[in-house]
Amino acid sequence: MKRSLVRIARWAAAGALIASSLAGAGVYAQAPKYGPGASATEIKLGQTMPYSGPASAYGTIGKLHTAYFKMINDNGGINGRKINLISLDDGYSPPRAVEQIRRLVEQDEVLALFQTLGTPSNSAIQKYVNAKKVPHLLLATGATKWGDPQHFPWTMGFNLSYQSEGQIYAKYLLKNKPNAKIGILYQNDDYGKDLLKGVMDGLGSANAKMVVSQQSYEVTDATVDSQILTLQSSGADTFINITTPKFSAQAIRKAWDSGWKPLHIVNNVGASVGSVLVPAGLDKSVGLLTLQYYKDPNDPQWKDDPAMLEWRGFMGRYYREGDPKDASNLYAYITAQLMVQILKQCGNDLTRENVMKQAANLKNVKLPLLLPGMTVDTSPTDFYPIQQGQLARFTGTLWQGFGELISTDVK
C-alpha cells in the first residue's frame, strides 16, 4: 500500500516536471520561427550555376558566393546561424536546372533559392517554385519579366533590367541631345526586344519620331554590315547598339570604318573591353557610351575606394583562385551582401513567407560596391531591386563613369 503510494507520488512528480517543462518550452517557442531549411544553427540556401557547359565562365559567381558565406560563417554567421549554400551545376541546361532545383526544394529543403543563373533555366523553374512557394531571389539575369509580383509573388530578379537600361539611354538623350536622330540596331529575340521596349517607353509616344530607323538581325546572321549601312543612310546621328558581343564588335568597327561616326551607345551586354572593344579596335571605340550600375574593378578612380579595398582583401583571403579583374566576381559579392541583408532583416522569423516579405521590404539599402548614391529599394509591388545607373564613356583604355545617376520606373 505504502509502496504503491510512493510510486504514484513519483509518477505525479515526474508528470508535473514534464508538464512544467512543456509549458516552459511553449513560452520559449514563441520567439524563433523556422520554416524549411532554417534552424537555430543553420540557414540553408540553394542555387544552380553553370559550372560546366557554354556559360561556365559565370560559374565563378557561385564559387564567390560560397567563399563569401564562409567568411560570414567564420565571423559568427547571421544571428549565430551559419549559412549553408548548396550550389549545384546545371550546365546551363534547363532540364538539369529543373532536376537540381527539385532536389534543392524537395530533398535538401532549402529555405530559399538565391541567384540561380540564366534566363532559360529560371524560365524553366519559375512556375514550379511559385507553386511550391519557395523564395526565388535575386536571379542572375537581366530579363524584365522577373519583377511580376502579381503573377509570380515568389520570384524577384536582381540585375538592372533590360527595359530599365533602355529607358536610361532614352532619358539621357532626351536631356542631353533632344534633337537626336536615332538609329537602332537590335537582336531579334526576347533580350533585344526587351531592351528596345525600354528605349521606346523612355522616349514616350511624343518623341517616338526621334527614331528615324530601326534595324534587326538574327543571332544566326554572319554580319550586321548591311544594317549599319542602312542606319547610316537614314541620316541618323545617334546610334543605339543593342547587340551581343560578336555583333557589338562588328557594329563598332563598321560604324567607324564606313565614316558614319554617330554618337554611339552600346548596351551593357556588348560593352566588355576584352571580348568586344579589343576585337573591334580600341582606337575605334573611343567615345562610345554605355551604362554601369556597379563599380568597375579595372577603373583607376576606384583604386583606393574603401569598398574596393575591402573586396580585394576578401578576394585575397577567401577566393584566391578568382580573377580580380573579372567584374562577375564583384557582381557576385554585391548580390551575396544583399542576400545577407535580407536574412538579417528576417531576424528570428526564418520562414519562407517572411524571407519573401523582407525581400520585398528593402528600404534605402546602400551596398558600397554599387555606384555612389545608389540605393536598393523594393516593395510588395516593386520587385526591381536595382533601378538606377550611370553612363560611362570609353577613354581608349577603360570605361569612365560620368554625369549623374539616372533612375527608371519600370513596373
Added chain:
Amino acid sequence: MAAPAPPSSAIDVRKLAGVALAFALACALPFALGSYHVFQLTLVLVYAIALLGLNMLTGFNGQISLGHGAFYAIGAYTAAILMDKAGMPYWATIPIAGAVCGVAGFLFGLPALRLEGLYLALATFALGVAMPQILKHKSIEEWTGGVQGIVIVKPDPPGWLQLSQDQWLYFFTLAWLLVAFVVAWNLLRGRIGRAMIAIRDQPIAAQAMGVNTAIVKSMTFGVSALYTGVAGALGAIAIQFVAPDSFGIFLSITLVVGIVVGGLASISGAVYGAIFIQFVPNIADKLSKAAPWAIYGVILIAFMYVMPTGAAGFVRLTLARWFRRRGP
C-alpha cells in the same frame, strides 16, 4: 571446362522471373521514395525509351547517329506545341510526337543511305548541332516561343487514382516503356531484326540473301527516331518546359554514351544506360565543382574497363557464372 549449355526453357524461366522481379520493383519504388526521386526515375524511364531507339539503329543495325538529340527535341516540341497551342490533352500528344519523328527519321534516313559509318555519324552530328538554332528561327517562333521556349502544365492523375502528380507521370511513362520494350523485343527477334543484324555484320551477304538494304535501313532510322520522339515528348511533360537550350549537341552525345555503357545491341542495356546518364553527372558534380566533366570522364573510362561489353553484358556474364557455380 566448357560448361554444358543449360536447356533453353530454363533460361526463359529465369529471364521471365528476372523481368517480373524488375517490373515489381519498378511498381513498388514510387511508393517508397520521395517525389524528387520519383521524378528522377521518370527521367530514367524516358531516357531508357530514347536509348532503346538509338540502340536499334546503332547497336543492331550498325548505323552511328550523333544527332539523336534532334529527334528528341522534335518529339518534345511536338508535344509542347500541341498542348500549348492546340490545347490537346498530354496523353494524346505522345503518339503524334512519335509519328512526326518517325516520318522525320525515315526521310532523314533516305539520303543518309549513301553515307557509311563515320560519314553518317558526321551528317547526323550536323543535324544535332543545327537543331537548337533551327528551333530559334524567326519563321517558327510563333509556335516554338523562340529562345524563351514553352512552359507546359503538369498533368493531373485521373480522379479515381490516389496518386500524386509525380507518381502518376512515372506510371504513365512506365506504361510507355513497357509498350516500347515489347514492340522492340518482337521486332528484333523476328525476321526484321535478323535483317537488321545481317546488314550490320555482312551488308553484301545480306543483300545477296534478298534483304532490301535500303528499305530496312531507312525503316530502322524511322523506328529509331520514333522511339526517341516518344521519349522526347514524355521528357517534355515531365520537365514541364522546352527551350532550344535544352537540346544541345551534348544531349546527342549523352545518348550515345548511354547505349555504349548500357551495352550495344542489348534491349535491357537501355535501362542500365539510362541509369548511368541520369545519375553519374550528379555524382560527378558532387565530387568536384571545378571540373565535373573530368570526373564524369574518369567514371566513364573506369566503367568501360570493368565492363567492356556494357552493363548488360556484365550482368549477363555475372549471372551465367553464378548459375554455373550453383549447378543445375
